[in-house]
Amino acid sequence: MQLAIDKTIMQDAREDAKAIAKAIKAFIDEKTTTSVERSILRLLGIDQATDFGVPLVNAVVDHIVEHGDLSRGVCHYMAHAVKKTDKSPKAIATLIASGKMHMKDFAKKAVPDYSVLTPYFLATEKIIQHQAKKRREHLHEYDVPEKYVIVATGNIYEDIKQALSAVEKGADIIAVIRTTGQSLLDYVPDGVTQEGFGGTYATQENFRLMREALDESTKTHGRYIKLVNYASGLCMPEIAVLGAIERLDMMLNDSLYGIIFRDINMQRTFIDQHFSRVIGAYSDIVINTGEDNYLTTTDAFDNAHTVIASQFINEQFASLAGMPSRLMGLGHAYEIDPAKPHSFLYEIANAQLSRQCFPNAPLKYMPPTKHMHGDIFNGIAQNTLFNIAAQLTGQNIHLLGMLTEAIHTPFVSDRALALNNAKHIETAMLALKDELTIKPGGMIEKRANDVLKDAKKLLESIREMGLFKALEKGTFADIARTQDGGKGLEGVFDKHPHYRNIPMERFMQALKAGESNE
Amino acid sequence: MNKKLLLPYGDTLDDGKVQLSFSLPCPCNPTGDAAAKATAEAMGLYDVHVVHSSALGEGFSFYVVYGMRKDPIDISTLEVRDVETQAMSKDEVEAFIAEKFDRPLVFIGASTGSDAHTVGIDAIMNMKGIHGHYGLERYKGIQAINLGSQVDNETLLEKAKEHRADVILVSQTVTQKDIHIRNLTAFVELLEAEGERDNFIIVVGGARISHALAKELGFDAGFGPKKYAFDVASFAVNALFDKMRHQE
């Protein structure tokens, strides 16, 4: 099943997106953030929190902001401190947190010998590489589409039970949804958590517990189960580090989502996103992007092109972070009002268009959510159509729709019913897409080309005004944000001329070397 | 009032047929089936049949169950709590304001706490409205101020005072683990603690909000699905008018 698509328009759209992403990259290259610096500390092996629950990485960065000058970067301070004390970064962080050591004097010091940090970075890199290798050993086991379900009880132990039940019913991917409010926390909570709302806290320990449970089930079922969480919000790159260490396989990672739906400052989160994507690329973690959400606040038919345009931009952002296509889980969704005549044809057009624009990306396909209502029986009908669309257009990351979407986060039975439905369609329509051809010049093909044309036009105008301006105009999701508004701007710092982000340099180097090896 | 008796209807009057589905945290086996049957019976159903059961992985099972209700309910005894004001159209609301008030009325709203959902409050407040019903922003005589989402209770109150609001509109979408109850209760307590409760008409809305719940929590009214700007405006202008008369 292939559409005849105008290749030059596709090419031009990609060029525009590249220019858009490059302009942002030039802006963010001059800046760092508190969360980027905390991520670097985590890569130096600093974990855990003080007795008051303040993560050590926060204690150190806050200390430098208060007494020094963060624009020099934590590598500067830590290199000096390690050299002077001959202690590990974690030991130094502990001393700083308890007020027994000061970084102030290092602020004005010359460029340090950064190589004293290398052993600590190497130790974390080893862990990450080991995790990536473990994952790769299983990678051949996948069928497409991969069935993705969420757990969101608020309690990690309850989440584990629900996840294991889903695995038995055929889930390939388990996503633990985060509690409301976490994206606005400027620290990553530490330890196990059992109370969240609409989701569960993302913490290193929660990641570890779920990973362990899923690995255990891999042993019994002989099937590797992927684990997903969110590298998003104010701690985006820190969570990317934790995900890499605890072997998450996929992370939601899209600053546009944070800007639009959580009112996170755009400068802050573009900077954070770049580093987290570099971390993701280095760790071989698939990212998922969130353009599907634009259709929850706008009409999905009229705004289909905004999703495609955003996918092109996200592709280029990812690529600037050294990420290969096979890790780009670009998002889109089945959200057209079912009351609209031909809605299914238009959905096929959108889904197939995404497929052909990004042939090597593991596309993330979201189920109907907005037009799901209390009539759960009708919900099953909508989800069935969605499953058919996913199967026919060869989507990769297939988020299963829940019949109770309008009511509550999934019950254990909702997930099982969703998995049964998806399996049913998959089995029944295994080879259908290879048997069908799309009528040349028909409704589907025409619609897909129209959407692509509109996406290209939109990208052209964003390129002209710049992405910041475009977001100020409410281009996506009909929600407008300002360049200096939103949460987290106070955590953005200009880089000192001697600033270095050593792990970023190491990762980019490794990624370049890997590229030339491929 | 005359008694009016009612039983569920399957295909024959008073057959009392009911269909349920639920899961149990036990394995799917004959004991599980018996437990499902007993659960339905404990709900007051007779002639219970477990028509489907399946395992949901280890330690969980899913059931579809049929049963019958025997004792009818009497509709005439039910207390239905809904907003009592007759809904007026947009034009009628505007005329009412023009006639009864000598100044524009200020409505301030937000999706509060950690809730990031805005579509509901926007549907009520923004120009465009929803499903062909314009939002408050478009009403003559109403000044609508929409603060957006993730607004904490303190900020909402502060802004309400600053703008000398008449009506505060709160939207709550996330209800898991009763987070909305905690947040809404905290808002009413905040108003009371600051001696501000009588200075505003306070209204809450959201997909899982009912008028009864709103009243219970100390709000003046609550609006759920299929409620629009004209519903809340009708209620609020009447309530404000009553309040004005009482104060005179």
Ligand code: B12
């Ligand atoms: C769109 C949507 C989103 C969008 C929101 C975009 C935005 N800017 O609003 C996005 C994708 C960002 C989103 C995120 C999340 N969502 Co959401 N979302 C939905 C969805 C699909 C539709 C909600 C909607 O827009 N309805 C349309 C509006 C018009 O309806 P409404 O809100 O009921 O409003 C009407 C009335 O209730 C009333 N009304 C509403 N407010 C007010 C206020 C007043 C004063 C008055 C008078 C009337 C009134 O008038 C409106 C018109 O009639 C629902 C599922 C569904 N189909 O309902 C889930 C849903 C609401 N989300 C849910 C969850 C859990 C989340 C997250 C918390 C997930 C997570 N852990 O990250 C996050 C939010 C994080 C946070 N901090 O809050 C759950 C809530 C479960 C629960 N009962 O607690 C739902 C039910 C999905 C699910 N089954 O899990 N979501």
